[in-house]
Each structure stands twice: as structure tokens, then as C-alpha cells.
Amino acid sequence: MATKAVNLETQRAKLERKERAILDAARAVFVEHGFDGARVSEIARHASIGEGTIYSYYESKAELMLAVLQQFWDGLTLEAEAVMASTNVEGFFERLQALAQYHLNTVIENGDFINLTFALRRNNSEVSVSRDHLRHYVAVFDQLFRRGQDRGELRQDAILWQARDVFYGTLEYSARSIEMTMDGERHLRQQKPVVDQMVSLFQAHYGAQHETTTIDESDLTRLSSQLDSLSEKFDNLDKRLSR
């Protein structure tokens, strides 16, 4: 009985260890060669198992890739949540800055994975990183934003998904720009202006001071012309009076 249980344990552990080995090997090979470039045989060699064995753990190469990506995104989500938890300032914009900094850096460092994610989603329509994983990841932003609205730091009429697209869209494109031009390892220095821009952009456009109405030039010019006409009236009156 005891041996039974022990053996079951070790057996299960063995399988899990083997599964992790496959996942790690796959991760390495996929990152190095991309999805199409990766050879299942090479993954098997890396994991020190036969090629056919992989298929008793995963249905197909695409599903293996999917598992790798899900593990990756789950890790990212945990990290993002940790960043938010460890940022002990309360203000929305400080926290936004921390999140932007984390995300931008992540996208640059793990560009391969981000690319692979969308590449898979695009190529292989049946197999794609489940929406849930991505949604779970961006939920960190969503929660932050809603809290900013609750605290009155953000306009009540701001639309969450639009703000989210501004945030992640801009950061992904910026990451590409940074990757493109910068080759040195002093990435952080290049990232700062992008992060700062993001924060001030949110302040300018989603900050609560704009809540009731958007201030644009027309408001100012209207006020200005009102002032002018009033001033004119006053002058006329003044003239009339001093006559």
C-alpha cells in the first residue's frame, strides 16, 4: 500500500517532470527559430525523448506552442500583478507609470514571445492563445483604470476599452521603434521618454479636470470675444460719460 502510493507519487512526478522538460525544450527552440523554423525533432532531442513521445503529451506542434505561450502569459500576468502590489504609492498616475514601465520593458525583452503569440493567432486560426489569458493580463490595467475613476482622478466619461487600446497599442508600437533603432543594452534610458509621454498623455486626456467638457480653442476664443465686446461697451460708456 505504502509503496503503491509512493510509486504513484513518483510516477506522477516523473510525468510532470517530463512534461516540464518538453515545455522548456519547446520554449527554447521556438524562441530561437520561430514557429515554422522550429523542428519537432529538435525539441525532442533537447528534451531527451523520442519524437513520437511528444505527441502523447500534446496533440500537435501548434498545441505545444500554445502551451508554451500560455505558460508565458500566465507568468507575465503574475509579474504585472506583483508590480502593482509592490507599488505602494496610491496615485493613479504614479501607478500607471509603473505599469507602463513594466509593460514596455517586458515587450522589449520578450519581443520574441509577443511576436509568436500574434503569429500563431494569425496563422493558425483554430489554435490561438485563449482570449482569457490576454484578458487576464490586461485586467491589471482595467482594474487600475477603474480605481482611478472611482478615486476621482480620471474623467467619469472615459471609455475603458479605448483607453486600454491607447495604452497597449502605443506601448507595443513604441517597443518596436525602440528595438529597431537601439542596439545597446541601455534600453531603460530609451524607455523613459515613452513612459513619461504615456503618463502625461493620460493626464492631459483622461485627467479629471476635463470632466464636464473638453476645453478647446473655441471655448477660449468665445470667452475672449465676449471680453472684447464687453470692453468695447465699457469704453463707449466711458467716453460718453467723460464727455
Added chain:
Amino acid sequence: MATKAVNLETQRAKLERKERAILDAARAVFVEHGFDGARVSEIARHASIGEGTIYSYYESKAELMLAVLQQFWDGLTLEAEAVMASTNVEGFFERLQALAQYHLNTVIENGDFINLTFALRRNNSEVSVSRDHLRHYVAVFDQLFRRGQDRGELRQDAILWQARDVFYGTLEYSARSIEMTMDGERHLRQQKPVVDQMVSLFQAHYGAQHETTTIDESDLTRLSSQLDSLSEKFDNLDKRLSR
């Protein structure tokens, strides 16, 4: 002699027609099935030619895809330039709105192609849409932005590539959000808020009025109190006069 020339002409025309046929067939099949899903044999069938013939026009499946994409992007660039040319208002923000509307609509309508572009770039590192084509496309934005700066409508210290990433990054993500949630054909209605947000976001963050200082409530209250005091003076004068 005459026949020679004519034959050369018709022959060249024939070849070109055949090349166009291949390109059109490839376009259709790639859009329908994606890069990996597309079968070269199906493309050949669509173009009514033998499978091998394709390879006397294009080195490989990837290069064929590349040709399709380049044709696509060149078309987009021409359209974007046409939009700018036909928008005869002068103001930066009106023109930005037109460009944003065009781009967002395009990305939604031709989402397949956009996806294919980046999918190829990611999968097949040797073959990718030449940077020139994309650069040529975004040059429309760049030119608009620089002109806005020259005309004094935009802050002089704004950084072009950052603004560009905000513009295209946000619009691409927004397009995805719109595609995701909206299934009806009334896309234009869904696009408007995104476009409007983009314009007001640029006004708030890149507009020249912010160059020296941000417009906030203090500006308004100052103006307002000026008006109040002037109004009071006027009333006093009026009273004095009618007495």
C-alpha cells in the same frame, strides 16, 4: 517587322496578364487561408496554370506572398495620399481626423492583410515586407505632423516617432477591439468615437496651446473672474449714468 513589334507587345502583355492572374489568385487564397494554410496548388488552380509555372515567376511561396503584400501596401499608400490631397481643409486636426478615419477603416476592412504582413515578418525573418513600403505608408502621417509643427499648431518639442506610435498603435488595437465586438456592417458608427478620441488626444497632448503651459481650470477661472469684474464695472457705470 510590324508583326515582330506587335508580337513582342502582346507577348509582354500576356506575361503581365498572367503575372497579375497569379497575384490575384494568390491574394485571394492567402486572405482566405493565411500563409501556412494556403496551398500553392490551389493558387495555381485559381490562376488556371500549372503548379510549376508559379515558380518561374516567383522564387518561393514566401516571395509570392511578399509580392502580394507589397502590391497591397503600395495601394494603401496611394489611397492615403489621395485622402490627404482631397481633404482641402488646412487645419492640422481636421486633416488628422481624415487620416485617422481612413486608416482605421482600412485596418478594419483589410485586417487580414495587416495580419499577414506582420505574420510573415515574424515567421520568416529573411522574407519580410521591406521596411521601405511601411515607411512610405507612414510618411503620410509624418509629413502631416511636420507641417502641423511648421504651421504652429503643434508643439515644437513633440517627438515625431512617439506621436506616430501613438497614432498607429492605438488605431491598430482599436481596430481589433472593434472587429472583436462588432459584427454588423455599421462599422463607421463604431469608428467615430475612436477617431474623435484620437483627435482630441492629439489636441490635448500635442496641441501648441500647451507649449508654454497646460490649459487647466486656473486659466478659465482667471478669464471668468476678469469677465465678472468687467461686468461689475459696467454695471456701476451704468447705474451712475442712469442716475
Added chain:
DNA sequence: AATCCTTATTGAACTTGACTCGAAAATGCC
């Protein structure tokens, strides 16, 4: 310990699909 049964592993065989190549058809030229 021997036997039996279940499960895991394997790599050779199968399949699919991009690509090659030698032959044949078409075209151009005199």
C-alpha cells in the same frame, strides 16, 4: 517471483505540401 494488464515510449512508416527538373509545348526569328 511469476504472470498479466495497463500505460508510456519509440522510431520507422505514412502523409502532406513546397519545390525541382527534364521534357514538351509555345513562341520568336530567319
Added chain:
DNA sequence: GGCATTTTCGAGTCAAGTTCAATAAGGATT
């Protein structure tokens, strides 16, 4: 018409993902 060049073709080659029948390993039962 006859020779040269170009173009077209699809059967054959090759590479890589996937299957599967045989084998090995592990665990239960006697």
C-alpha cells in the same frame, strides 16, 4: 518550314509533421 529560345507543365524529390504497431516499463494479483 526549321532552328533557337522561352515558357509551361506535372510527375518526382525531399523535408517535416503525424500516426501506429511493436516494445518496454510499471504496477497489480496470485
